[in-house]
Amino acid sequence: MEDRDLQARASLKEVIQRIYEQLEDGTIPYLELPIRTKRNIELADEENVWTYGKNTITRSAKTTKGAYQLLKTTYLCELLIKDHLEQKKSSTLREIYYISENWKHAKFNEQQESDRLIEDLEIITGLRREDFHVRPEENGATIFGPLRLKETTKRGERIIHCQEDVGEAGYQIPYNVENIEFLEHDAQLIIAVETGGMQDRLIENGFDEKYNALLIHLKGQPARSTRRLIKRLNTELQLPVAVFTDGDPWSYRIYASVAYGAIKTAHLSEEMATPAAKFLGVQPRDIIEYDLSTDRLTNQDIKALHNELTDPRFNTPYWNEEIKLQLKLGKKAEQQAFAGKGLNYVTDTYLPARLTELGLIKR
Amino acid sequence: MEDRDLQARASLKEVIQRIYEQLEDGTIPYLELPIRTKRNIELADEENVWTYGKNTITRSAKTTKGAYQLLKTTYLCELLIKDHLEQKKSSTLREIYYISENWKHAKFNEQQESDRLIEDLEIITGLRREDFHVRPEENGATIFGPLRLKETTKRGERIIHCQEDVGEAGYQIPYNVENIEFLEHDAQLIIAVETGGMQDRLIENGFDEKYNALLIHLKGQPARSTRRLIKRLNTELQLPVAVFTDGDPWSYRIYASVAYGAIKTAHLSEEMATPAAKFLGVQPRDIIEYDLSTDRLTNQDIKALHNELTDPRFNTPYWNEEIKLQLKLGKKAEQQAFAGKGLNYVTDTYLPARLTELGLIKR
Numbered sequence A, B: 001m002e003d004r005d006l007q008a009r010a011s012l013k014e015v016i017q018r019i020y021e022q023l024e025d026g027t028i029p030y031l032e033l034p035i036r037t038k039r040n041i042e043l044a045d046e047e048n049v050w051t052y053g054k055n056t057i058t059r060s061a062k063t064t065k066g067a068y069q070l071l072k073t074t075y076l077c078e079l080l081i082k083d084h085l086e087q088k089k090s091s092t093l094r095e096i097y098y099i100s101e102n103w104k105h106a107k108f109n110e111q112q113e114s115d116r117l118i119e120d121l122e123i124i125t126g127l128r129r130e131d132f133h134v135r136p137e138e139n140g141a142t143i144f145g146p147l148r149l150k151e152t153t154k155r156g157e158r159i160i161h162c163q164e165d166v167g168e169a170g171y172q173i174p175y176n177v178e179n180i181e182f183l184e185h186d187a188q189l190i191i192a193v194e195t196g197g198m199q200d201r202l203i204e205n206g207f208d209e210k211y212n213a214l215l216i217h218l219k220g221q222p223a224r225s226t227r228r229l230i231k232r233l234n235t236e237l238q239l240p241v242a243v244f245t246d247g248d249p250w251s252y253r254i255y256a257s258v259a260y261g262a263i264k265t266a267h268l269s270e271e272m273a274t275p276a277a278k279f280l281g282v283q284p285r286d287i288i289e290y291d292l293s294t295d296r297l298t299n300q301d302i303k304a305l306h307n308e309l310t311d312p313r314f315n316t317p318y319w320n321e322e323i324k325l326q327l328k329l330g331k332k333a334e335q336q337a338f339a340g341k342g343l344n345y346v347t348d349t350y351l352p353a354r355l356t357e358l359g360l361i362k363r
Helices: A003-025 A064-085 A093-106 A111-125 A196-204 A224-236 A249-259 A263-272 A284-289 A299-310 A317-329 A335-341 A345-357 B003-025 B064-085 B093-106 B111-125 B196-204 B224-236 B249-259 B263-272 B284-289 B299-309 B317-329 B335-341 B345-357
Strands: A030-034 A041-044 A049-052 A056-060 A142-144 A147-153 A156-161 A180-185 A189-193 A213-217 A241-244 A278-281 B030-034 B041-044 B049-052 B056-060 B142-144 B147-153 B156-161 B180-185 B189-193 B213-217 B241-244 B278-281
Touching: A003 A030, A003 A064, A003 A111, A030 A064, A030 A111, A041 A263, A049 A263, A056 A064, A064 A093, A064 A111, A093 A111, A093 B196, A093 B335, A111 A263, A142 A196, A180 A224, A189 A196, A189 A224, A196 A213, A196 A335, A196 A345, A196 B093, A213 A224, A224 A241, A224 A249, A224 A263, A241 A249, A241 A345, A249 A278, A249 A299, A249 A317, A278 A345, A284 A317, A299 A317, A335 A345, A335 B093, B003 B030, B003 B064, B003 B111, B030 B064, B030 B111, B041 B263, B049 B263, B056 B064, B064 B093, B064 B111, B093 B111, B111 B263, B142 B196, B180 B224, B189 B196, B189 B224, B196 B213, B196 B335, B196 B345, B213 B224, B224 B241, B224 B249, B224 B263, B241 B249, B241 B345, B249 B278, B249 B299, B249 B317, B278 B345, B284 B317, B299 B317, B335 B345
Parallel strands: A189 A213, A189 A241, A241 A278, B189 B213, B189 B241, B241 B278
Antiparallel strands: A030 A056, A041 A049, A142 A213, A147 A156, A147 A180, B030 B056, B041 B049, B142 B213, B147 B156, B147 B180
16 A cells, blocks of 8 residues: 555544544543634634634544444445455545445434535544545546646556647646645746636747736646645645636635635645635726726625625735725626637736736746 | 638638628628527438438518618627638637627627527538637547547647546546547447446546547536537447436436427538437336336426437337336436446446447447
């Protein structure tokens, strides 16, 4: 077994060991977990990312519900230890829900339940579900740029250059990016792009070559693997990160989940959030400055913008100003809107200007 | 310019030429197109795929609306000829909508309008929008299996083996699969899979190696590029195709769009539909035969199943029996449900049994 698998197995066995010892002492077994609600989320100062607060909940076998929870947890640990780690298998979250069919009293009533227990194990062990070989149902986004990496696959090692060894659509990010080792690169910065259409535009216009940029497709709300890869590229290769999205409240949340982490995965923020990531645009002020064609804000948009004004992640002078400006304008703009100025405008004019403002390139 | 680009340019110029000549003759310019409604769809016997019928509509400049349509068509042709084909550029459907901003009276009011005019040009020229370098907003699915191909990219030619030169996530299908040339392969058959989770399962279990199968991810309703690639693999390499989806009415439609074509792209069915594609499952009868865990049919499911009973594409004894059985059972099953029998069951038991029944492998 690989070291990472051995470590994961040890951590899971500890969980079982703890329950076992509680039973031996005659204590009614229990697990302690942080409460996972918005109210127990805080910004970890030093890291400047979202993490859970001090409030914990005790899941004890004193209640029938708690007893079932612990039973299911032990079955789940057995699956992850015996089938996944020892037999080098993996399952999707959906498959795990079905696998529990044969667990009698430990059968999950719905996938939500198994998903949550897997997150519990992440919190207890301080590992990620990927370390337990647990996959999402659909796979990740793509990366294109001057980076040569080595991916350890079940079929052996693959060395791939993300410009020279891939097709036009780029290199597909695997579900577990810990299997990736960065070999060499000429990259100066990372640009994380919301839509595939814009990533294709930057590739077609040769932006990755001209600015030695790694272009990463966020695909809307980015998958865990995508956020983790950005974090690793930022910390291990010291590459600055700029996030390029549409100019609407939902896209600002995409930026926030890359930079500060998402509430659902707050226990993993240290590993997945990239506080150094900068918001490139589309900024509300760009709507005026670049005279972009826009759509009117819907009521949901307006509601979301007001929520963001009270969201600590956006509690900065910059975001305050931009969000209030957008509410005043009553408009939003897509990143594709630059096409109205010609297909090269975004790469020849807008991005160089913004990246210079952000101090990521020198004119 | 490449031959394919030269041909596309010539076809588009013909469209303009026709309008030009009409103006010269003093005829009020017009274009003739097939009516594109369900009522004008028919099953082309010899091909056994969906195509448009004889009913046509004339788009004439006699009406203001028609005049605007023709004006927009000419602007669109200019973009595709001058920017796309002559300058080797491409745009997404969304970008084209924005580009029209500067076309004054020819500006598109909404993307639907530009999308439809692009489809019109496909019908008139008999080409595909990919031939005009028009891209969708999000990119395609992946393929994994014993196939070496050559993709001609803007950065030059890339030779990629879809097992040995790709990561665990496989080879990303580009938007224009005409840029792909099949070099060599050991494939015996193609399995098109609805969910990424099941494609990953087959890869992890080595199904592609054991049965020399090309595993193609459909990603729900398959993109044009995916359907076109399946068609090319089927006709050029004479590889049989089996479609593996969930067991519900929406998944049967996924199969139908692969095998018979979709109504929205009926004008391209000859190029994109693979009538030889067989439905592998999940079949309603499998719910009983394999005692799969199920969900109850929703009212929408039941409605969709009844619609399919009147859909000529499903007007066969097999589908009649299966759909009626499913309505009787009142249940549906996902392809992940096989995980309840163990992670190897689907590859060791179900697929070999079904592929033998379909005559695609010999036991």
